[in-house]
Amino acid sequence: MPGVPNLAGQRLDYLRDALKQYRDGRRNVPVMRAAIGPVSDADLDALARWYSVQSPQPQDHP
Ligand code: HEM
Numbered sequence: 001m002p003g004v005p006n007l008a009g010q011r012l013d014y015l016r017d018a019l020k021q022y023r024d025g026r027r028n029v030p031v032m033r034a035a036i037g038p039v040s041d042a043d044l045d046a047l048a049r050w051y052s053v054q055s056p057q058p059q060d061h062p
Pocket residue numbers: 003004005007015018019027029031032035036047
């Protein structure tokens with residue numbers, strides 16, 4: 001999706017920090033705050049782990 005970052009294979013600590021920043025409002029991006037919602041640290045950790053172990057896929061370029 002244009003403008004939305006690829007997360008597959010991103011570093012675990014980077015993903016965990018980013019998700020916490022959206023949840024806590026330190027990154028104030030309404031679409032991401034809405035997507036994340038009020039999740040627990042444990043759930044954020046599980047999400048970050050899942051994305052970090054995915055393999056990046058080749059992207060289509062116009
Ligand atoms: C409706 C669904 C979603 C939309 C439209 C969306 C959109 C976006 C956008 C526009 C950004 C960049 C924001 C910025 O400039 O800081 C972003 C960042 C991010 N999103 Fe989402 N997002 C969605 C759902 C999710 C979900 C479900 C997750 C994971 C559970 C997620 C994880 C992230 C992370 C980790 C970043 C930071 C990436 C980085 O800084 O490199 N997003 N998202």
